[in-house]
Amino acid sequence: xxxxxxxxxxxxxxxxxxxxxxxxxxxxxxxxxxxxxxxxxxxxxxxxxxxxxxxxxxxxxxxxxxxxxxxxxxxxxxxxxxxxxxxxxxxxxxxxxxxxxxxxxxxxxxxxxxxxxxxxxxxxxxxxxxxxxxxxxxxxxxxxxxxxxxxxxxxxxxxxxxxxxxxxxxxxxxxxxxxxxxxxxxxxxxxxxxxxxxxxxxxxxxxxxxxxxxxxxxxxxxxxxxxxxxxxxxxxxxxxxxxxxxxxxxxxxxxxxxxxxxxxxxxxxxxxxxxxxxxxxxxxxxxxxxxxxxxxxxxxxxxxxxxxxxxxxxxxxxxxxxxxxxxxxxxxxxxxxxxxxxxxxxxxxxx
Numbered sequence: 001x002x003x004x005x006x007x008x009x010x011x012x013x014x015x016x017x018x019x020x021x022x023x024x025x026x027x028x029x030x031x032x033x034x035x036x037x038x039x040x041x042x043x044x045x046x047x048x049x050x051x052x053x054x055x056x057x058x059x060x061x062x063x064x065x066x067x068x069x070x071x072x073x074x075x076x077x078x079x080x081x082x083x084x085x086x087x088x089x090x091x092x093x094x095x096x097x098x099x100x101x102x103x104x105x106x107x108x109x110x111x112x113x114x115x116x117x118x119x120x121x122x123x124x125x126x127x128x129x130x131x132x133x134x135x136x137x138x139x140x141x142x143x144x145x146x147x148x149x150x151x152x153x154x155x156x157x158x159x160x161x162x163x164x165x166x167x168x169x170x171x172x173x174x175x176x177x178x179x180x181x182x183x184x185x186x187x188x189x190x191x192x193x194x195x196x197x198x199x200x201x202x203x204x205x206x207x208x209x210x211x212x213x214x215x216x217x218x219x220x221x222x223x224x225x226x227x228x229x230x231x232x233x234x235x236x237x238x239x240x241x242x243x244x245x246x247x248x249x250x251x252x253x254x255x256x257x258x259x260x261x262x263x264x265x266x267x268x269x270x271x272x273x274x275x276x277x278x279x280x281x282x283x284x285x286x287x288x289x290x291x292x293x294x295x296x297x298x299x300x301x302x303x304x305x306x307x308x309x310x311x312x313x314x315x316x317x318x319x320x321x322x323x324x325x326x327x328x329x330x331x332x333x334x335x336x337x338x339x340x341x342x343x344x345x346x347x348x349x350x351x
Contacts, residue, residue: 303328
């Protein structure tokens with residue numbers, strides 16, 4: 001067996017998360033970033049919430065540019081209302097999200113039982129015009145002694161990649177959006193390569209192109225260029241519809257190992273792996289033929305959005321990857337992998 005799920009799975013339930021303010025209900029917890037700080041394991045959860053619903057109405061939150069919550073409310077029989085997708089609300093042609101996400105900090109002594117730390121601010125909310133629908137799916141990378149957070153910014157203007165940095169998890173620098181819409185799934189490499197920072201990211205094609213993984217480089221992690229498409233979806237396979245990066249690539253003797261997600265046209269999300277060249281990470285050396293983790297457990301098959309496993313956070317200890325993942329957009333789980341074992345499963349890519 002390629003992976004070993006934590007025996008305690010799921011380790012965090014939606015029902016265990018308190019809402020950020022009175023009157024809100026947490027609908028789901030998902031897709032945590034992961035890191036080590038003060039000799040503890042930490043997760044940066046994505047928490048999605050909305051107001052308690054009243055019969056005959058739908059209500060959902062947005063933020064103003066100052067970060068204040070505003071509740072929008074419409075009658076469900078309003079002909080201008082479209083709720084055909086549970087994740088979205090469209091009113092008079094304008095699209096909103098049915099929930100608003102923010103980030104929540106939790107920590108653990110053993111990597112399994114997590115709690116909110118008392119001495120740190122534990123909630124991070126959207127701020128500014130490009131985050132009025134919330135912030136989502138944060139990756140956390142320790143680079144040169146600084147924690148760098150890349151996350152999804154959502155607003156009426158679209159979905160792009162935001163950046164924050166911190167050294168103490170109390171004070172944050174928020175330079176803003178670094179890659180414009182429509183883009184997400186940004187994972188930074190943990191060290192410079194040939195004097196430059198590198199990242200993986202995922203623009204979304206509408207007609208031409210597709211939901212492929214791209215790579216870019218930067219002198220300062222703010223200004224990104226030399227964009228190149230490095231991975232495409234594969235017709236007829238488990239990752240035929242869309243792919244996206246997980247957490248930071250892992251440096252091995254064989255190359256940079258990236259655990260990524262892929263989905264088919266039935267919206268089944270699985271995890272696979274890809275190996276990039278150490279000196280030129282735009283070169284793909286090998287890639288998974290079959291998933292290394294796919295929805296099989298009950299908590300992965302059913303939930304807010306079922307048949308989903310999705311990761312953007314892990315810790316590495318020697319050969320072992322401790323991977324944290326969201327399952328069915330409703331619970332947080334964990335699994336361990338052997339790096340060497342993953343490498344043996346990859347199929348070499350012919351130039």
